[in-house]
Amino acid sequence: MSVETTTETALVPKKGMNILFGLILLGLLLLLWLLLGIFTNSFWTPNNISNLLRQGAMTAILAVGQTFVIITAGIDLSVGAVVGFSSVTVAWMLQAGVPLWPAMALTLLVGVAIGAFHAFGIVRMGLPAFIITLATLTSLRGIGLLITNGSTISISNDAFTDFSRADFLGVPSLFWMVLVVAVPAYIFLHLSRWGRYLFAVGSNSEAARLSGVNVNRTIYLAYILSSTCAAFVGLLLASRIGIGNATQAEGWELQAIASSVIGGTSLFGAVGSVHGPLIGAFILATINNGANLLNVNSFWQRIITGALIIIIVYIDQLRRRGAR
Amino acid sequence: MTGLHDISQLHTAGHPVAKGQPILELRGLQKKYGAVEALKPANITFLSGEIHAIVGENGAGKSTLIKLLTGVIRRTSGEVYWCGQSVQLATPTEAIARGINAVHQEVVLCRHLTVAANMFLGDEMQANGLMRQRAMTDAAQAVLNDLGFNLPAAALLSDLTIGQQQLVATARAAMRGTQFLIFDEPTAYLTRQESAQLFRLIRRLQNEGVTIVYISHRMEEVFELADRVSVLRDGTHVGTRLIGETNDAELISMMINRTIEQIYHKEHLPIGETIVETRGLSGPGFENVSLSVKAGEIVGLYGLIGAGRSEFALGLYGRQPVSAGEILWEGQKVEIRNERKAMDLGIALAPESRRDQGLCLNLPIGLNINLPIFDRLTSGLTINRRREIENADKQINDLKIKTPTRRVLASAMSGGNQQKIVIGKWLSHGAKLFIFDEPTVGVDVGTKAEIYRLFARLLEQGAGIILISSYLPEVYELSDRLHVFRQGKLVASHTYRSASHEEVLTQAIGV
Secondary structure, three states: OHHHHOOOOOOOOHHHHHHHHHHHHHHHHHHHHHHHHHHOOOOOOHHHHHHHHHHHHHHHHHHHHHHHHHHOOOOOOOHHHHHHHHHHHHHHHHHOOOOHHHHHHHHHHHHHHHHHHHHHHHHOOOOOHHHHHHHHHHHHHHHHHHHHOOOOEEOOOHHHHHHOOOEEOOEEHHHHHHHHHHHHHHHHHHHOHHHHHHHHHHHOHHHHHHOOOOHHHHHHHHHHHHHHHHHHHHHHHHHHHOEEOOOOOOOHHHHHHHHHHHOOOOOOOOOOOOHHHHHHHHHHHHHHHHHHHOOOOHHHHHHHHHHHHHHHHHHHHHHHHHHO | OOOOOOHHHHHHOOOOOOOOOEEEEEEEEEEEEOOEEEEEEEEEEEEOOOEEEEEOOOOOOHHHHHHHHOOOOOOOEEEEEEOOEEEOOOOHHHHHHHOEEEEOOOOOOOOOOEHHHHHOOOOOOEEOOEEOHHHHHHHHHHHHHHHOOOOOOOOEHHHOOHHHHHHHHHHHHHHOOOOEEEEEOOOOOOOHHHHHHHHHHHHHHHHOOOEEEEEOOOHHHHHHHOOEEEEEEOOEEEEEEEHHHOOHHHHHHHHHOOOHHHOOOOOOOOOOOEEEEEEEEEEOOEEEEEEEEEOOOEEEEEOOOOOOHHHHHHHHOOOOOOOEEEEEEOOEEEOOOOHHHHHHHOEEEEOOOHHHHHOOOOOEHHHHHHHHHHHHHEEOOEEOHHHHHHHHHHHHHHOOOOOOOOOOEHHHOOHHHHHHHHHHHHHHHOOOEEEEEOOOOOOOHHHHHHHHHHHHHHHHOOOEEEEEEOOHHHHHHHOOEEEEEEOOEEEEEEEOOOOOHHHHHHHHHOO
16 A cells, blocks of 8 residues: 555554563563562462462453543543442342352343443433443442441352352463453454444544444444443452442442543543453552562552552553653 | 733833834745745835735745744744844744734634733733632723623623633633734634624724734735735745725636636536435424525525524534424435434535544555545455555545655645645535535635636536535525524525625625
């Protein structure tokens, strides 16, 4: 193609940039692992690595769902609450004698319904995403606490609780779940037209609409995917801790947003990937894990997460300004 | 600068340079972005009290020059002499403090504040640390009345039209002791009346000793206003002429090395079957509009901004609900409830605002071009990468979009190239009826000519075109049928060149 031959370095093509950014992230993750291996004795132990993969897995899945929403220039603050609520839902149904598979399927459907409600609030009622998801954040915790009467429901289904402890090919099953989510997510976002529509809506929804994109449907899709990912994580969490408790997963929404942003998603919309947030989630999990091993007060982890968000978003701003 | 808000006093008091003497001189002023020379070393002298027009195609270096003079960007080399002294102009604050100010095409004011608050923004009247709201409103009203603008100072800026906002921006600059005022295509979004008001204001400022730099694509404005005119082409200052010693043909050939006849490219083709007909169509902003478009013809819609033309187009395209009347598509009655339905019938819309409606600016050119046809590019679950790339590159080649690759973001393109992206989007989709809403606003002359030739190509292929424009020569020269809109209604219709410019204008204004 003749147009390709002109050299104009001022306008950096997007693709090369993305790969470079992904490699930098991956390098950062490996560097963290290397440093923790040098400075602690316990980092490279099978137990710790499994633990790290399990914890990172749940954040990673939340971050992927969150990324879909952020690409449309929205935000989903409810995902932590949805995780807690889903753990209650599945525990409650199992306690009531609902068989395992229907109970899990219904829990995921509850996730779908919550996402649809968010999109309804945004599309039909005209509420900002920030507000409607903040409102469900607190409401869902409340409903979960009402159901459990403020306590927890323990899960006695062994098949369910054993799953999270199991390994497959020497890797924790929870980590495999990341792939179960990430592969379809990658196809969806990067290879299908729906992914293109998410970017278009996030960039300029009016232009997308006038180009024949069903903007409302795209927004429904993004929020439903986010809430469903969160409900799925709720199942994984319930399996891991063996209880349903509405106050679990407190602050995970921020972890998910941070992972997504560290992974290169722009909070202004229309920029993001699937692989970025995955690496971002494991970077965060590694920082938390390393802080534990190094006996750093766990309160510091929250401060570090906050600082990271500020730094990454600031860098994102600089990058955009430079691109202009 | 507080307290004294009577403009005439500000400008006559202590003016440093006598009328007709150089007030601002550029000596070898140059700006490079990396290896790209946006402005080649330029020597231009602005004389005190003159109206100095600057013309040139998009990308000729006009905006670079404005940004250098207003301190938005820093020069690479060269010198600027202000009232005989070498100055840095390193920041906007410095430029404003020296009395250099600019009124931009897109108004940069706070839409949620009142007119008065905007006029005093950053320079509020205070008493004991509190703002004197009423005093400011009164003072602002006095200035507006004095300038002959019929605008309430207490109104919110967002309640005004873009044209009125522009007048407020001008009044704001005028209030601040500006000695050197740059207008960057101020009339692009103005109605005829608003333009006339703006011209009166510009002349008035000139009489008060303000030096005016006037940047425009519109030749007749340049000849109406300017004393001298400088031409830029590809970052080079080609020359400066006294207005009385030049004509538009010379200026245009300086700008583009092309003659004026080549710009409006019009071919008369045999008119075919009716594609679409509206009968008494009404909706938000337009009322009882009946017109038809046949294959092979351009139907022009002329009127002032806000006359209901764009609203009619959006109604026809299914973006706005239609409240009454009917649409016949190839003789069949249809209801167009959404954009998808319109596209499926064969309607394409290149909307009024590229920035707000036309493009996803922070996404690649390729994605923008393919946006309407991703469903066709999909096989199975995923998009066919090869066809996606082929289609984008085909449009980029066919339309000569100036980009190294389809992956460059749409925001990096000039106005003309952005318009080509919007058009490319619809060429790849294909349509029978193309609606072009202000297709040449902010587009350079060369690209304009390309767009007009493209119209002819579409007509040859049996399409019909609705051309909406606020620029009379454009719709006048190109339309087979010209409909005039006023306040939401279709008030007159003409065949090709059957009415004079004056007649059409009078109908649009409604005097």
